[in-house]
Amino acid sequence: MEYPKFTQEHKSLMAKYLTKDVFDSLKDKKTVNGFTISDVVNSGVQNPDSGIGAYAGDEESYTTFAPFFDPIIEEYHGFTKNDKHQSDLNPDNLDAKNPDPDNKFIVSTRIRVGRNVDNMPLGPAITKEQRDEIEKVVSTTLSSLEGSLKGKYFPLDGMSKEDQDALIKDHFLFKEGDRFLETAGLNRNWPLGRGIYHNTEKTFLVWVNEEDQLRIISMQQGGDIKEVFTRLTTAIGELEKKMKFSFNEHLGYITSCPTNLGTAMRASVHIAVPKLAADMEKFKAICDKHHLQIRGIHGEHSESEGGVYDISNKRRLGVTEVQCVQDMYDGVVELIKVEKSLA
Ligand code: ADP
């Protein structure tokens, strides 16, 4: 196993922390699922424009390769190896009155969490049989949901290209052929074992076997962030009655990308702030102050359209779910205030 050849283009946290010494100390190690440090860093090596550039193959990757992962986790989340994660999924603790009741700025709100099944490898190291088994268990569990969460599972295999494209365009379904996931080993056997569950209104959705085994999603038009959070936490509670997810006291919910550890939560709005966005520096400064990330409106690594941006919490580990949403909410309140002042 060779130390990767990094160029000036490699700016990821992976390239920063995979020093030759760290690599040499880890190159002969393997997790129980046969995952190596080369597997962990392949996506970032092949995609120099990665921001992070590393994926875990299983929960054990985070301990076996701790000298590599710990500093990345510390820099991204501000969370040290001695810290303990805490969870709070109680919507009563969230102070989030709709910041845009006239629907002038917030187009839509979406909150998702990643989950992986306990005692299974994560996507990058999973076998086809294990992935298919997860699809079976998860789709069966989902089909037992009642009330407003009741819906249907649609496997990707057999879905028409038009249906798939329409779901992607309308922000409901994951994209196909993501090069970061491809080189992480997450697209093996595509499209088998993958699919999407949703209720009739498409306000509650679950992605199956994309980057994580489950992405549990609550979304709707407008800015009622609390309603979106409440629906999500209800759904998580229902699923947890029937399935056990991979979780530990230090890292919280275990995910394949270290950015998602902890709450595995990304709470976002699509928000129109064209005037503020004309001054990118100011826009970024407000987002940084509230620990927010700016994405384009077709997901990560996409561009804004018409001054609409995807604004979401950046911190996910060492903060509770309520705090993740509160970060987003507080930032959005300030963004709206500043956008209004520029009118
Ligand atoms: P993830 O949220 O899983 O990290 P992406 O950034 O790729 O991944 O987003 C997934 C999809 O969700 C994309 O189609 C994106 O446009 C959509 N999305 C994200 N936030 C919102 C939102 N607030 N309203 C509507 N769609 C959203």
Ligand code: ILO
């Ligand atoms: N591997 C990509 C994405 C990192 C964070 N996003 C996700 C979807 N996990 C990168 O390093 O830029």
